[in-house]
Amino acid sequence: MTRIEVELISGRKLKQTFDGSFTEVFASLNQLMITNGYLMIAGHLVAAGQIKSLHPIAAEGV
Secondary structure (H helix, E strand, O other), rough: OOEEEEEEOOOEEEEEOOOHHHHHHHHHHHHHHHHHOEEEEEEEEEEEEHHHEEEEEEOOOO
């Protein structure tokens, strides 16, 4: 399990836990951003262009 923090251009930070390693999660999120142009993070629909950074803040079982 990997906890991801997504920082938006506005400065707001959203956090969500995903199953899998950071590499697996990042690959999936990246593909969704390219394909759809948005992500659903912590119950918020976020346009890919509004994301400033995306990084792991915790990983369990890695």
